[in-house]
Amino acid sequence: MSETLKYTEAFEELQMLVTEIERGEISVDELSEKVKRAAFLIKICKTKLTTTEEDVNKILRELDSATDVDSDD
Amino acid sequence: MPEKVNDKTVFSLLEVAKSIQKTLSERYKNAYWIKAEMNKLNYYRHSGHCYPELVEKKDGKIIAQLKAHLWKVDYQRINTKFQDVLKEPLQDGIKILFLARIVFDPDHGLGLWILDIDPSYTLGDLEQEKQNTIQRLRSEDIYDRNKRLTLPLLPQRIAIISVETSKGYADFLKVLQLNSWGYSFFSFLFPSLLQGDNAVASILRQLNTIKRVKKHFDVVAIIRGGGGDVGLSCYNNYELSKEIALFPIPVITGIGHATNETVAEMVSFSNAITPTKLAEYLIQKFHDFSVPVKDAQRIAAEYSTRRLREEKVHLTSEVKLFRSITTNTLTSNQAEVKSVQKNLFQQSRFLLRKEKEDILLVQKNILKWAPRKSSQANVELIHAANALGQAVSLSIHRFSLIATQWKDKLIFHGTLIARNKRKDLNNIEKNVLNMSPHNVLRRGYSISKINNKVVTDFKKIKSGDALTTILLEGSVISVVQSTKPGENE
Numbered sequence: 001m002s003e004t005l006k007y008t009e010a011f012e013e014l015q016m017l018v019t020e021i022e023r024g025e026i027s028v029d030e031l032s033e034k035v036k037r038a039a040f041l042i043k044i045c046k047t048k049l050t051t052t053e054e055d056v057n058k059i060l061r062e063l064d065s066a067t068d069v070d071s072d073d
Numbered sequence: 074m075p076e077k078v079n080d081k082t083v084f085s086l087l088e089v090a091k092s093i094q095k096t097l098s099e100r101y102k103n104a105y106w107i108k109a110e111m112n113k114l115n116y117y118r119h120s121g122h123c124y125p126e127l128v129e130k131k132d133g134k135i136i137a138q139l140k141a142h143l144w145k146v147d148y149q150r151i152n153t154k155f156q157d158v159l160k161e162p163l164q165d166g167i168k169i170l171f172l173a174r175i176v177f178d179p180d181h182g183l184g185l186w187i188l189d190i191d192p193s194y195t196l197g198d199l200e201q202e203k204q205n206t207i208q209r210l211r212s213e214d215i216y217d218r219n220k221r222l223t224l225p226l227l228p229q230r231i232a233i234i235s236v237e238t239s240k241g242y243a244d245f246l247k248v249l250q251l252n253s254w255g256y257s258f259f260s261f262l263f264p265s266l267l268q269g270d271n272a273v274a275s276i277l278r279q280l281n282t283i284k285r286v287k288k289h290f291d292v293v294a295i296i297r298g299g300g301g302d303v304g305l306s307c308y309n310n311y312e313l314s315k316e317i318a319l320f321p322i323p324v325i326t327g328i329g330h331a332t333n334e335t336v337a338e339m340v341s342f343s344n345a346i347t348p349t350k351l352a353e354y355l356i357q358k359f360h361d362f363s364v365p366v367k368d369a370q371r372i373a374a375e376y377s378t379r380r381l382r383e384e385k386v387h388l389t390s391e392v393k394l395f396r397s398i399t400t401n402t403l404t405s406n407q408a409e410v411k412s413v414q415k416n417l418f419q420q421s422r423f424l425l426r427k428e429k430e431d432i433l434l435v436q437k438n439i440l441k442w443a444p445r446k447s448s449q450a451n452v453e454l455i456h457a458a459n460a461l462g463q464a465v466s467l468s469i470h471r472f473s474l475i476a477t478q479w480k481d482k483l484i485f486h487g488t489l490i491a492r493n494k495r496k497d498l499n500n501i502e503k504n505v506l507n508m509s510p511h512n513v514l515r516r517g518y519s520i521s522k523i524n525n526k527v528v529t530d531f532k533k534i535k536s537g538d539a540l541t542t543i544l545l546e547g548s549v550i551s552v553v554q555s556t557k558p559g560e561n562e
Binding site: 007008011014015017018021022026028031034035038039041042045046048049050051052054056058059062063 | 225226227229230254255256257258259261282285286289359362363365366368369370372373376377380381384
């Protein structure tokens with residue numbers, strides 16, 4: 001879940017950055033730092049779009065152990 | 074015919090049955106419209122006939138029941154009609170209005186021979202059930218519970234309730250897996266029956282299974298498709314609809330039909346007409362995420378490029394301005410310096426000329442006052458004057474220094490000298506006394522006067538002058554006979 005929060009936060013922060021940029025609120029001095037940050041956030045978001053980390057076996061194991069405890073089948 | 078046995082008239086079972094059959098057939102000559110609940114359809118695949126169980130319930134208890142039969146030909150006709158009107162086949166647990174003859178067969182007993190069933194009655198009843206479900210969910214305030222959940226920005230991990238071999242499931246996976254944007258999904262199938270009488274229990278069971286591993290999933294998708302638009306009344310079931318509404322993570326449905334939405338679809342987080350459309354809904358969520366990210370990338374790049382370009386232009390213009398200002402200032406200062414220089418030159422020339430004139434005037438004066446001096450001498454004189462001036466000022470300087478040095482000495486020695494001098498002075502005073510005319514005259518000297526004026530110049534004495542000669546104790550007046558120079562010592 002922490003990973004989910006991470007990409008959600010990255011997305012929100014990115015949106016805020018874009019708003020700042022569009023309003024022209026970033027000085028040239030800050031520009032390099034902000035663009036670097038944006039690139040970092042974009043990378044997180046793009047990675048999330050194209051990868052998943054769920055493990056079928058783990059889910060199966062959890063289902064098995066849960067069934068042992070309360071067998072309603 | 075009945076027999077007589079021990080005064081008793083005894084009927085055979087067949088005779089009784091036949092009697093009943095006769096009575097009933099005479100009594101019930103027509104076919105009647107009857108309403109009842111079809112508890113079981115009892116369809117026999119082999120013969121194609123059905124033997125429905127018909128009941129009437131009051132407060133959940135059966136208060137009447139009759140067997141019935143529906144022959145293969147009638148069943149096929151009625152079933153087609155049902156599917157046309159209800160999108161449902163004839164099935165267990167529906168209320169029906171049917172046309173039937175009351176028949177009694179000695180072999181099979183009493184039963185209703187179903188000739189026709191009116192699908193609109195069942196439709197109304199199913200609609201009623203659906204409305205009841207909706208009403209109940211609303212009154213229990215759970216109707217839109219699932220809708221109020223938040224779908225993650227990227228609904229990436231999908232628990233699918235479907236049938237592995239169904240076309241709908243295949244369509245759904247195809248759209249997700251073959252998407253051309255490279256979006257990544259994780260799906261896990263929880264197989265279940267999806268239509269008919271057992272669908273409700275089967276789906277409920279899988280929903281419960283998913284609940285146990287819900288942390289691995291963002292969304293549950295109930296997918297059905299390829300089965301035609303029939304057998305969906307289970308999705309109006311209260312228990313199933315309630316479970317979906319109360320499910321802890323969003324449930325989305327792609328049940329695949331074109332008729333009215335079922336309650337399960339209504340209460341789900343989101344519903345699509347087909348599994349394909351449902352997959353596209355998820356893809357759209359990814360677009361909604363991906364597009365702003367791409368925009369952000371473009372905007373950041375464009376903005377920073379533009380901003381740097383602007384700054385560069387700004388800087389260049391500043392440099393240009395700076396250069397122009399400094400050049401102007403430099404030029405104007407140069408002009409001023411030139412004009413000052415010119416002024417200085419003119420003034421110095423003027424002064425020089427004036428000085429020269431003064432010098433010439435002085436020179437002229439000098440020449441005037443020393444007309445016989447040659448010009449060479451003049452030059453020398455000027456040089457000498459200059460040298461003299463320098464020497465004088467140098468000497469003055471030097472002497473002022475020496476004077477300062479000497480001043481102290483002078484003061485120091487002053488008193489001493491004064492004392493000595495006073496001694497000297499006394500001596501001198503003595504000498505002076507010796508030198509007084511009285512003493513001089515006493516030593517034999519005399520003073521000559523003419524016209525009461527002392528004569529010192531020999532040449533002024535002429536013959537015949539009355540010369541007065543003053544001695545110590547008196548004067549002699551005599552007339553000069555002659556003068557003779559150069560004899561006195």
